[in-house]
Amino acid sequence: MGTVASLLAALDRSGHRLTGARRLVADLIAGRDGLFTAADLVADARAQRRRIGRATIFRSLDLLTELGVVERLDLPGGEHAYVPCEPVHHHHVICLRCGRVTEVEDCGMGAVAREVARRSGYRVERHRLELFGVCPDCLGADAAARDAGGSRRAP
Ligand SMILES: [Zn+2]
Ligand SMILES: [Zn+2]
Ligand SMILES: [Zn+2]
Known part of the structure; x- marks a missing residue:
């Protein structure tokens, strides 16, 4: 599942720069168990007193979703959540x-x-x-x- 290393490796393979923000988002995702929402990551970042904007978190999630290492799920209640995935x-x-x-x-x-x-x-x-x-x-x-x-x- 989504370890920091596998998330960063996917970014690297696809030629994306490992910016501080992307590393931080990978870190936040790896710290999660099971599915999570973007709001969860925003709250985690805040709790850890790490500075990252909501828009940056959304952009990084979109990118990781595109790379197939994070998948977006539509929950029965209509909410969206994410889960780290293997790209297979x-x-x-x-x-x-x-x-x-x-x-x-x-x-x-x-x-x-x-x-x-x-x-x-x-x-x-x-x-x-x-x-x-x-x-x-x-x-x-x-x-x-x-x-x-x-x-x-x-x-
Ligand atoms: Zn359960
Ligand atoms: Zn999966
Ligand atoms: Zn199938």
Whole structure:
């Protein structure tokens, strides 16, 4: 996932200068766990008393998104969030409770895309698929809370 080194390497490979601002944004992203919003990075920078403008953070996120090392997600609620990614094709399963993101490589979507191409006559070039749900940890917490609830009523 998104280590500072892999983010910086992607910038370097694509011929972008490793400015102080870009290094800082890479640092902020690497300090995050799971998905995050631009506002999260602004808040992190402020909390760490590091000087960087909101617009600079947005520009750096756009650039990293373009390079495929950060992916922009549209959440069911209409918000946008980001997640660090490997620049290879994959999908995400996202926990709606804690924001944890798990990458899934094969999804069987290739066959679906081929079928859509066949029916529609389009040449389908790419697809995106994001799945939302509750992660095993959050499910486990639910179960533990239920067990701790005591007073088991007989059916
Ligand atoms: Zn990813
Ligand atoms: Zn979770
Ligand atoms: Zn796929």
